[in-house]
Ligand code: ADP
Ligand code: ASP
């Protein structure tokens with residue numbers, strides 16, 4: 001008898017019929033003799049709707065109350081799924097993150113799991129129940145308050161429970177047939193990747209492929225939990241995410257995937273004195289405001305002005321805080337001005353094969369040029385190249401890059417079964 005953790009995302013539990021369908025799938029696994037722990041997300045776009053409700057009440061809702069509100073979404077689906085499983089004649093018991101023993105730090109909205117104490121889950125399993133856990137939430141060890149793990153965090157709940165329970169398998173059920181070479185919603189020619197390494201999946205997730213939460217992949221790698229990402233709407237095999245990804249049909253591909261990210265903005269600090277310590281002062285101030293910087297570009301100083309421009313990207317949601325912080329140090333640093341642009345998108349190509357193949361940048365830049373896309377910023381890692389482009393060019397850029405690296409499938413295999421892509 002195995003222990004299987006299954007996670008169902010929002011579109012898989014979007015309405016009563018979807019919940020009943022998921023219940024049948026869960027019951028089938030249980031009937032096969034295995035123990036099942038299910039992690040659920042909030043129904044459909046519930047989390048976005050709750051956020052909108054909060055915005056209608058307060059411009060800047062307090063983080064504690066926001067987490068109280070958002071965790072309600074997952075509680076609704078867990079209870080309804082437990083009822084649906086019981087309707088099928090199985091014992092079922094739902095738990096909030098806190099009841100399930102998901103212990104986090106106190107950082108509301110982006111809490112990190114620091115421990116899992118799955119005593120109640122184990123007892124319920126021992127009694128023969130299917131256990132259903134609300135994803136994306138935990139309880140702070142310091143404050144005893146309810147916390148959330150950040151958007152998409154239910155994936156991480158599933159892997160954390162799989163690790164704590166020593167599960168044999170962790171299945172992530174979603175609205176597409178696995179991890180594709182690009183988001184099938186914008187690149188219809190995307191192909192399913194049958195197997196991918198943690199390392200490449202980390203790069204994809206870190207650069208906008210929201211199919212898996214970044215911390216879920218980090219967690220899975222740390223605890224060697226193999227993941228199977230697949231659709232809850234079909235019976236098709238999905239994508240195995242493992243350490244070595246044997247059997248990856250794209251082994252000879254230099255690039256394994258193309259990602260896009262609309263969530264960032266760009267800030268340019270104009271006329272920064274080009275002397276030692278200025279960049280340190282700027283980025284220390286931003287770090288102290290809790291802002292995560294992504295790309296940074298500093299130009300050589302223009303002519304003999306002794307002044308340079310520094311541009312960087314950051315989560316668009318942090319723009320106001322960043323601008324406020326920079327205004328605060330303007331006189332001390334002596335820069336001239338600030339420019340803010342939230343009409344940008346980031347495109348990345350990712351592939352372990354880049355290490356041993358020159359010319360990847362040339363191929364990407366030529367493809368973008370041919371598609372008439374202007375590049376605003378560039379950054380690279382060992383297995384990734386990212387560019388910032390105008391938001392209007394992002395989808396065309398993704399399709400052009402996907403074609404240029406030979407990733408387009410001969411036939412359309414990418415089915416999007418549900419969800420709104422929000
Ligand atoms: P869930 O609610 O099941 O967690 P998400 O919306 O978080 O689902 O993630 C699934 C979505 O991720 C897909 O519908 C797809 O639009 C998007 N996506 C982005 N990049 C990829 C990719 N490389 N492969 C598959 N899906 C992707
Ligand atoms: N419901 C949360 C969200 O929409 C968490 C999740 O779905 O994983 O981000």
Ligand code: MG
Pocket residue numbers: 009152155210211212213
């Ligand atoms: Mg998700």
